Amino acid sequence: MQTGQSAEVQLEARDLTIGYPNRVICGPINLQLAPGAGLGIIGANGSGKSTLIRTILGHLIPVEGTVEFQSLPVNESSEHFRRTVAVQVTDGAFFEELTVREHLEMVARGHGLDDWVQLVQAELDFFEITAADDHLPGELSSGQRRKLLLAAALIRPAELLILDEPEQRLDLRIRQKLYQRLAGVRAKGTTLLAVTHDPLMLRSCVDQVLLLDEDEGELLDPQAGAQWLER
Amino acid sequence: MIRRQGRSGLSASRVASHAVDFNPREVVNRAKKRRNFSEKFDSFSDAYVWVLAALVALAYLFSALFGMLFVLLGEGVAHQVLPSAVWRLQDLSFVLLALAGLATFRLMLYLGPCGLSAAKADWWLPLPVKLRAIRQPTWRNALLIGLFASSFAGALWLIVMLGLAGSLPVPVAVHGLACFAVAGVGLANAATAIQGKNQQIAARGICGWVGLGLLIALAVLWMLLMFQIPWAQSLVGAMAAATLDPAAWMLALLVVLVLSGASTYGAFRHFDQIPGQALRFAGEHQQFAVGTLMQGDSRGLSAPATSAISRRRARGGKLTAKLPVAWRILCLRLLRGGRWHSVAGFLLLAFALAATVQRIANPLSAAAFYLVLCLVLTLSISATIAPLVSERQLTQLLGISEQRLMRAATLYAMLFSATALLFLTGGLGMLGMIQLDRIWLWIAAGLVAALGCAAASSAHASREERDWDALLGGATSESAVATYLFLETATFLRAAATFSPIFFLVLSPGTPIPLLLWIAAMLFGASALVQVSGRKLGAGA
Numbered sequence: 001m002q003t004g005q006s007a008e009v010q011l012e013a014r015d016l017t018i019g020y021p022n023r024v025i026c027g028p029i030n031l032q033l034a035p036g037a038g039l040g041i042i043g044a045n046g047s048g049k050s051t052l053i054r055t056i057l058g059h060l061i062p063v064e065g066t067v068e069f070q071s072l073p074v075n076e077s078s079e080h081f082r083r084t085v086a087v088q089v090t091d092g093a094f095f096e097e098l099t100v101r102e103h104l105e106m107v108a109r110g111h112g113l114d115d116w117v118q119l120v121q122a123e124l125d126f127f128e129i130t131a132a133d134d135h136l137p138g139e140l141s142s143g144q145r146r147k148l149l150l151a152a153a154l155i156r157p158a159e160l161l162i163l164d165e166p167e168q169r170l171d172l173r174i175r176q177k178l179y180q181r182l183a184g185v186r187a188k189g190t191t192l193l194a195v196t197h198d199p200l201m202l203r204s205c206v207d208q209v210l211l212l213d214e215d216e217g218e219l220l221d222p223q224a225g226a227q228w229l230e231r
Numbered sequence: 232m233i234r235r236q237g238r239s240g241l242s243a244s245r246v247a248s249h250a251v252d253f254n255p256r257e258v259v260n261r262a263k264k265r266r267n268f269s270e271k272f273d274s275f276s277d278a279y280v281w282v283l284a285a286l287v288a289l290a291y292l293f294s295a296l297f298g299m300l301f302v303l304l305g306e307g308v309a310h311q312v313l314p315s316a317v318w319r320l321q322d323l324s325f326v327l328l329a330l331a332g333l334a335t336f337r338l339m340l341y342l343g344p345c346g347l348s349a350a351k352a353d354w355w356l357p358l359p360v361k362l363r364a365i366r367q368p369t370w371r372n373a374l375l376i377g378l379f380a381s382s383f384a385g386a387l388w389l390i391v392m393l394g395l396a397g398s399l400p401v402p403v404a405v406h407g408l409a410c411f412a413v414a415g416v417g418l419a420n421a422a423t424a425i426q427g428k429n430q431q432i433a434a435r436g437i438c439g440w441v442g443l444g445l446l447i448a449l450a451v452l453w454m455l456l457m458f459q460i461p462w463a464q465s466l467v468g469a470m471a472a473a474t475l476d477p478a479a480w481m482l483a484l485l486v487v488l489v490l491s492g493a494s495t496y497g498a499f500r501h502f503d504q505i506p507g508q509a510l511r512f513a514g515e516h517q518q519f520a521v522g523t524l525m526q527g528d529s530r531g532l533s534a535p536a537t538s539a540i541s542r543r544r545a546r547g548g549k550l551t552a553k554l555p556v557a558w559r560i561l562c563l564r565l566l567r568g569g570r571w572h573s574v575a576g577f578l579l580l581a582f583a584l585a586a587t588v589q590r591i592a593n594p595l596s597a598a599a600f601y602l603v604l605c606l607v608l609t610l611s612i613s614a615t616i617a618p619l620v621s622e623r624q625l626t627q628l629l630g631i632s633e634q635r636l637m638r639a640a641t642l643y644a645m646l647f648s649a650t651a652l653l654f655l656t657g658g659l660g661m662l663g664m665i666q667l668d669r670i671w672l673w674i675a676a677g678l679v680a681a682l683g684c685a686a687a688s689s690a691h692a693s694r695e696e697r698d699w700d701a702l703l704g705g706a707t708s709e710s711a712v713a714t715y716l717f718l719e720t721a722t723f724l725r726a727a728a729t730f731s732p733i734f735f736l737v738l739s740p741g742t743p744i745p746l747l748l749w750i751a752a753m754l755f756g757a758s759a760l761v762q763v764s765g766r767k768l769g770a771g772a
Contacts, residue, residue, distance in 0.1 A: 059623065076623065079632030086628075093624040095560055097540055097567040102548075110556045110629035136544060138537045152628050 009071070010035050010160060010191045011056070016065035018048055018055045024063055025051050029217045031210070035159065038182075038192040040202045042225055043212035049195040050089075052212070053164055056193070057087060069160065083111065086158035088149045088166060094137035100124070100148055101133040104155055111156040123151040126181070128174070143169040150178065160191045167198040179204035199226035285383055293390050300394040303584070305593030311663045316589045317456035318467060321395045323588065324388070325470045329445055331384040335415055337438050339377055339422035340431050341516055363503045369510065370502045373419045381415025382408065396475060406480035410487050417491030420498035426509055427501025453587055535568040543567040556629060557639035561615060565647075570615045574651050577607045582658050597664045597737045604655055605684060605726050608648050612688035615647075616640035620692050637689065641762040644685035652677045652733075666740040676732035679749070682756030683729025689762060690722045729756040 010033050017027025026048035033039055041049050054060045056067050058076035067074045075081055095103065104123055108116035124130040127147040132140060140148065146169045153161065161182075167175050175198065182205040186192050196202065202209055202222040209225030211218045220228065304320065385408050393399045425434045455463035473479040547566035551559045565571055581600045585592045618625055619636045626636055656677065660667040667673055729752045735744045 057627075076627065077633035079630075079635070082627055082632060083630045087624060089624055093622060093628075095564065095618060095625065096537070097564050098560065099544060102563070106556050106560060107628050107630070110631050134544065136537075136541060139541065156628075156630060 008034055010037070010069070011193070012068045012071075013056065014066050014068075016052075016055065016067060017063040018051050018060070019063045020060075021063075026212050026217065027063065028065055029210075031217075033160075033191050033193065035189045035191055036186050038186050038206035038208070039194070040206035040209045040222065040225055041193070041195045041212065042197070042202070042209055042229060047212040049212055050164055053089060053162060053193070053195060057085075057089070057162065083157075084159040085162065086153045086156055086160070087162045088153040089162070089164045093149070094145070096137055099134045099136060100129060100140070100144075103137075103148060104151055107152045108155050113156070119155055123155045126177070127151050143171075146170060147174070154181070154185070158190055160193065161185060163192070163194040163196075165195055165197060167196060167201055175200065176204075197229060199229045202226045202229070282379075285379065289383070289386055289390075292387060296387065296390050297394050299599070300391070302595045302599045304590045305595045308593045308595050310590050310593035313586060313592050313662065315457065315586045316592065317453060317587065319471070319589050320591070321392075321474075322467050322471045324392060324395065324474050326445065326449060327388055327391065328474070330442075331381070331388055331411075332414060332418065333438060333442060333445075335377065335381045335384060336418045336422060337435065338380055339373065339419050340425065340435055340438070366503055366505060366510070370423060370498065373423055374416055377415040377417075377419025377422075378412055379415070381418065382412045385411025392474065400475065400477060402477035403475055403480055406477060406484050410480060410484045413484065413487045413491050417487060417494045420491065420494035423505075424494060424497035424501045426513070427498070427504045429506060429509065431509070535570070539569060540567050543569070555639070557619060557631060557636055558643065560619065561640065561643045564615050564618075568615070570611055571647075573607055573611050574604070574647075577604060578651065578654055578658065581655065582662070585659065585662050585664060592662055592664050594664065594737050594740075597659050598734050600655060600659070601652075601680075601730055601733050601737065602727060604651060605680070605687075605730055606723060608651055608684045609687040609691055609723065609726055612644045612647055612684065613692035616644060616688060617692040620689055637762050638764075640692070641685050641689055641759050644688045645681045645759065645763075648681035648684035648688075649677060652680055665737050669736065669740075672732070672736060672744065675749075676736055676744075679752045679756055680730045680733055682759045683726045683752070686729075686756050686759040686762075687722050687726035689759070691719075694718070725755045728752060 011031070012033070013029055013031040015028040015030060017024055018029070019025035019027070029052070031039075041052060043049050051060065055062055056074065058067075058074040058081075069081065069085065072080075076085075095106075098106065101120060101124065104120040105116060108119050113119055121130075124133055127150065129144055129147050129151070132144055135144075137145060137148070146166075150163075150166055153163065166178065170178065179201055182192055182194075182201075186205065192205065194201065194206065202225045206222055206225075209220040209222055209228075211220050211225065211228060213228075300320070388411070389399060389404055389407055392403075422431075422434070425431055452463060452467065456467065544567065547563050551562045551566075554562060581604075585596065585600075619640045620633075626633065629636075656665065656667070656673060659665045731748055731752050732744050735742070735748060
């Protein structure tokens with residue numbers, strides 16, 4: 001399958017079988033995402049959605065097949081990959097001594113953004129966590145922690161944005177704001193890959209949906225994907 | 232809904248009658264009866280393993296403590312006679328007694344002392360039964376833990392006394408050990424009563440103040456001895472003599488028995504008032520402590536408390552504002568996490584011992600101080616740099632490559648180690664324990680040692696948490712456990728090997744250091760140089 005605005009390939013998975021050495025979860029999957037493409041990944045619990053994300057990120061070795069980012073094998077420790085791929089995967093990745101504002105500042109400065117003061121404030125305002133800007137991660141609610149992770153993924157420039165169930169613990173208003181923003185991010189050429197259980201997200205900001213329901217993935221349009229989630 | 236009813240085969244009326252018949256006490260009794268012989272045997276074998284482990288640890292600690300005393304007192308080695316060294320190590324044995332009691336009490340407060348594991352708490356606490364049935368076994372466990380912990384501390388104290396005095400009268404050993412055992416029960420009961428009144432946080436604070444008071448009392452006593460005040464000298468002499476006096480121990484045993492009885496009565500009155508929340512928190516602490524022991528890993532135990540980080544949240548914000556991202560993160564973790572405390576505490580302890588206790592100002596002690604600093608530095612630094620070298624998602628956010636982060640972490644480790652070594656060397660030099668006339672050699676040796684600490688810290692920090700359950704349960708458990716232990720030991724041995732030029736300078740100040748020793752030490756620290764140069768090494772490096 002190929003999705004996106006042009007024929008150029010941002011992310012490509014060829015005959016990708018995912019799982020663990022003794023247990024195949026899903027595959028083979030063939031995938032081509034062009035710049036600006038938006039792919040939602042859906043499926044039942046345990047169908048391999050997060051495993052697929054972790055394999056694409058290079059955290060897991062594919063059982064078979066290959067994953068390439070911008071025509072190069074994925075190397076998550078390289079500077080190029082870290083500068084161009086923004087990720088929000090788990091809940092617990094924080095520096096426990098840094099405040100909310102300092103987390104965002106570190107990410108912005110790490111990516112060499114000169115106007116980081118304004119950008120940090122904009123993210124705090126967007127996710128409505130300005131009042132908690134001097135809180136430590138341990139003092140945040142689970143929803144605020146999720147907002148901080150999303151803000152950290154969105155404050156930085158990225159060519160590929162990978163999100164794992166970004167809708168979790170967010171209220172409907174923030175979700176709508178987030179989806180609008182993700183659509184805008186895509187319009188600027190960033191490829192979006194998101195695992196979700198939210199039909200609204202599929203209808204708002206992706207143009208294709210990968211359903212991991214059977215052994216192999218099935219490609220659906222967003223409407224059909226949303227209906228599958230609502231069934 | 233209908234489908235579920237059909238599947239379970241229960242009609243609404245049957246469900247209702249079942250609910251009326253429900254007797255929580257019966258559930259508890261039935262659960263108790265289900266503890267069959269096999270489960271009881273498992274509990275017995277667990278206890279047996281812990282007692283056996285304690286005995287084996289005591290056997291090893293016996294040698295270790297004798298070795299430590301041999302080194303500290305510099306047997307057969309000339310020592311500096313310092314005017315500030317006014318007391319003997321044996322005079323401080325009384326302080327060790329107080330510290331042992333305080334440590335046992337703090338341990339009991341930290342562990343609860345009555346705690347329920349999370350799994351048990353989730354099942355038992357919501358049941359509408361009196362919690363006495365749940366609290367009684369936890370109280371019994373608390374008494375056993377107090378008894379064994381205090382007896383263990385007592386055995387260590389007696390070993391130290393044997394090492395210091397050369398011999399130990401049997402009545403002193405028997406009464407001393409009995410005193411520690413009874414005191415352990417008393418302290419566990421006192422902690423239980425405090426928990427029953429929900430005052431454990433206040434009690435922990437008081438423990439801290441008592442520790443501080445003890446330090447101040449020691450400092451005052453030291454000053455009085457410096458000015459040769461006669462009553463202070465006789466007080467210290469009497470206290471030291473009392474530690475080996477059977478009559479004093481008999482009296483202490485009687486006092487401890489009375490106090491222990493009183494605290495047992497207090498605990499009996501209050502233990503069923505311990506709130507469920509406290510039981511749950513204590514259970515979490517207990518699991519955490521056992522997990523740390525099972526992991527054989529101090530990283531979790533030495534992690535700073537969230538409340539402490541919260542208090543220091545503003546610390547270093549402006550000071551580090553201009554630093555590069557990785558360095559800023561490391562400095563904030565150091566300052567706000569208080570990760571310099573262990574190194575500073577050790578340096579203070581080393582200086583205090585060397586300056587105030589007779590015979591400790593000797594080259595053997597100095598070498599031992601460097602060796603312990605090597606271990607403390609490695610553990611302390613690895614805790615600071617761990618997220619930058621091992622947490623992939625966290626570092627992915629920063630957009631900085633793994634190599635660059637590793638380089639920053641290694642440079643930080645070198646700088647921190649070099650600073651700590653500078654303080655120790657300067658302090659020991661001022662006390663005359665080491666000769667600093669060959670200053671360039673000292674600088675070179677310090678740099679090589681800093682390289683070794685940096686290499687060991689990054690290797691330790693890169694190593695992931697070990698799942699000992701899986702390891703011990705695996706078919707190849709022995710070899711897997713041996714591999715892990717070998718890696719850990721090799722890491723620290725290599726770090727210690729980079730200290731060999733320092734040991735040479737301390738123990739043989741006038742002799743030229745063989746070139747081979749320099750080369751070997753450099754080789755052991757070379758991986759830090761490779762990391763600084765930006766090349767990637769494996770986690771085990």
